[in-house]
Amino acid sequence: MLIHGDCRAVLPTLEPASFDACITDPPYGDTSLTWDRQVTGWIKGVSHALKPNACIWVFGSMRSLVGVFAEMEAAGFKYAQDIVWEKQNGSGFHNDRFRRVHEHVVQFYRGRWRELFRAPQMTNDARAKTVRRKKRPAHTGNIEAMAYTSVDGGPRLQRSVIRVANMHGRAIHPTEKPVELLVPLVRYSVPPGGRVIDPFAGSASTLVACDMAGVTGVGIERKAEYYVRANERLERGWPLLSVGPTPASKTEGGSEV
Ligand SMILES: C[S@@+](CC[C@H](N)C(=O)[O-])C[C@H]1O[C@@H](n2cnc3c(N)ncnc32)[C@H](O)[C@@H]1O
Known part of the structure; x- marks a missing residue:
């Protein structure tokens, strides 16, 4: 299920303590492009919707995650672990630096680690x-x-560095994450029949991964264009995975695919 709106307004209206995990990919704010602005204030809303024992997986660059760590701590979430997504080619914004072919995904949790659902992959x-x-x-x-x-x-x-090809040429969203990367995160941290919230849904990749893993995904997307495309994708079902009808234009998101 996908909700159209700003996650900071929608999250507080969701049933409290009704989700097992949040898996999300907010804008990173790494460039001066107008759409690439970090969003603050969403963790408090997610905190309201999550169960007392719950986790949050957040995609980001090292720079974007600095602010996320501070907000997580303030909301009572602790660092658990991080994984690296290694892509086959990168999206360097600077030609005088190392070619960037990876992104981070960090897991935070609250409650007792021993009581948190964990199914090692x-x-x-x-x-x-x-x-x-x-x-x-x-x-x-x-x-x-x-x-x-x-x-x-x-x-x-499963190793903490996961190599999965990015979505170049197949994406319906400019920063679309591959479902193959998301499925292990869902299976690891969500009990069978559980519920996942993604406040920055984009093309609904997390929701497709939830569907494949047999759990319920709820997404929130602010931009009408992506909301419509993501719904079309969900209606097509996951046999088509991430293949979209139109190549995405570089307009909004956190990091390029
Ligand atoms: C990095 S992209 C997510 C891409 C997604 N992981 C995928 O695989 O398609 C971030 C998304 O969050 C949306 N967004 C930005 N600010 C938002 C907000 N305040 N509430 C809801 N969605 C927002 C953007 O429109 C964008 O589609």
């Missing part, structure tokens, strides 16, 4: 390895005998 890419173990042979004089045991690869904990 696994990937199936542990490398197969051969372990060499010394055998203790019956005393034949051949003291160098070895046994070689092959240990297969298999599941391992």
Whole structure:
């Protein structure tokens, strides 16, 4: 479900303590472009809508997150962990700096960590390895005998650096985040049948990820154009994932895809 409006006005009207998590991507405010302005005051509203034991995942650049940390602390949220989204190519605003090919996603929480829903995510890419173990042979004089045991690869904990291609050429929003990046965040932090709020919904990627993970997503989007496009996307269903009918123009958002 998507709501059209300014999240700072909408959030206080939502049922209190009715969401398990917030997963969101506010404008970063990293450039002098008119649309790229950091929004303050939304964390208080999210705090009202979240359950006492709940978490917030926020996308951002290091610079945009400085202000977010301060607001989180004031609202009673603590830092939990951060992950890095590594893209295949970057969106450098400056050609005299390192080419920027990553973005941060930070998790904050309140309540007791032990009581917070956490479902560690696994990937199936542990490398197969051969372990060499010394055998203790019956005393034949051949003291160098070895046994070689092959240990297969298999599941391992998802790494904190997640490489997913960005949405260039496929996006319906200029800063659209790939659903493949959002699904592990939802599965990690939202119990089955749980509810997620995204106050900066953009193209509704978080809502699509929630749908794929079997939980309920509620989004808020201020700009009418994106609200309409996001609703069209949701109506098409997630088999089409992030493929949109028109290439996005660079008009609003936090960081380019
Ligand atoms: C960085 S984009 C989010 C992109 C989204 N993650 C996606 O994958 O499509 C931020 C969005 O927040 C919207 N926005 C900015 N200020 C807002 C506000 N006060 N309330 C609601 N939406 C807002 C912008 O119009 C923009 O679509």
